[in-house]
Each structure stands twice: as structure tokens, then as C-alpha cells.
Amino acid sequence: DTAVSQTPKYLVTQMGNDKSIKCEQNLGHDTMYWYKQDSKKFLKIMFSYNNKELIINETVPNRFSPKSPDKAHLNLHINSLELGDSAVYFCASSQRGLLIETQYFGPGTRLLVL
Amino acid sequence: AQKITQTQPGMFVQEKEAVTLDCTYDTSDQSYGLFWYKQPSSGEMIFLIYQGSYDEQNATEGRYSLNFQKARKSANLVISASQLGDSAMYFCAMREGTGANNLFFGTGTRLTVIP
Numbered sequence: 001d002t003a004v005s006q007t008p009k010y011l012v013t014q015m016g017n018d019k020s021i022k023c024e025q026n027l028g029h030d031t032m033y034w035y036k037q038d039s040k041k042f043l044k045i046m047f048s049y050n051n052k053e054l055i056i057n058e059t060v061p062n063r064f065s066p067k068s069p070d071k072a073h074l075n076l077h078i079n080s081l082e083l084g085d086s087a088v089y090f091c092a093s094s095q096r097g098l099l100i101e102t103q104y105f106g107p108g109t110r111l112l113v114l
Numbered sequence: 115a116q117k118i119t120q121t122q123p124g125m126f127v128q129e130k131e132a133v134t135l136d137c138t139y140d141t142s143d144q145s146y147g148l149f150w151y152k153q154p155s156s157g158e159m160i161f162l163i164y165q166g167s168y169d170e171q172n173a174t175e176g177r178y179s180l181n182f183q184k185a186r187k188s189a190n191l192v193i194s195a196s197q198l199g200d201s202a203m204y205f206c207a208m209r210e211g212t213g214a215n216n217l218f219f220g221t222g223t224r225l226t227v228i229p
Contacts, residue, residue, distance in 0.1 A: 031215065040221070041221070042222075090159060100147070100166065101209065101215060102164060103217055104161065105158065105161075110157070
């Protein structure tokens, strides 16, 4: 059983398009995240939701809009895609309040903007 | 200032030998957690080991152990008896105890195990 899943795994699109990435977790966690991994492999937090409420919103262009319809899902919509948006986007989830609050990651979505 | 520093961009180790991957961190929080993740060439992020700031003993998980030196703010990962499948990127990460619970990642170390 996949714990954290993302779709699609690969996304190739033209500049200016709008695209969405979906994330689902079946771990029963209450917190979900989006991270971006750039071409140098550096991972940085973008957003975090706890119980469908936005709790972290890092300095990310407002072309990026997360949406959490329920605790198990966190989607990322990107408007007007730019070349610099090319990266791997990881979804993760964790359960807040545990002694060891481990974040479990999805397989990543490789976005290439042409 | 960087919260997590990994100074080794790349490391090589002979199969069956042990290797230490360095990680130093910077925080003023008393409560924090340190994590190591492995990213093989297939791209997924795999959780390896966790060390809490209040844990007195070094964490161990199978062939992985964490050499935690709080005064030096270091949390090095030790992999014993390296295997070819250990070749991957390794990331050190920290969660600070106050407020938001996102992870701050280091820049990673690429480990190559030589047969």
C-alpha cells in the first residue's frame, strides 16, 4: 500500500500553462506539506497544511496555490508556468504532536517547463 | 545563516566498510529533531533515522547510527558495512521545536559505494 502518493509522476508542459499536482496520504496524518527540490537537489518547504488549514506559506510566488479538500489530500495548482518552475515537487505528511514527528514523502513529481 | 550544513558534496566508500556523513545544525531552540533521509537515483525520499534533542543515547536503526554531539551541534550519520545499494544522496534535516513543523534540509551528500 502506498503511504503518500502523487500524480502525475512526470509533467512536461509549455511555459504559460496552468497545471495541478495531486497528493494523497493514507497514513491518517493531520499535516501535509509541499517541498520543492531544485536542480542542485536542494529541498525547501513551500506550504504546510494542518487539518486543512494553511500553517506555513513560505516566500513562494502567488502563482502557486495549494488546496486541501480534506486531511488526506493536498493539491498544488500552478498558474502561468515559468521555466524556473522546473523542479521536483514532493508532497509529505506527518502527524503533529507525536514524540517523533517523522515526515513521510511521496515519490515526487518531476515538472519540466519548456 | 544555514540551519543545516553538510560539508561533503560527495563521498566514496569501499563495500563492507563504514562511512560517516557529516551534518552540523544551527538553532536556538532547546527542543528540536534531527532526521536523515536517503534519496536513491530513483528519486524517492526515504526516512532513515531520527534523533531528538533530549535523547541521551545516540539513535540506531540497523546499519545506521547517528553520532549526536549536542555541544558541537553535530548529528553525523554512520553507515556500517556499506552495501552497493547504499549509493544515494543523503540529506540531513532539522525540525525546530517552536511553531511550524517543517523540515530544514542540508544540501546533501552523494555517497558512492565502490565494489
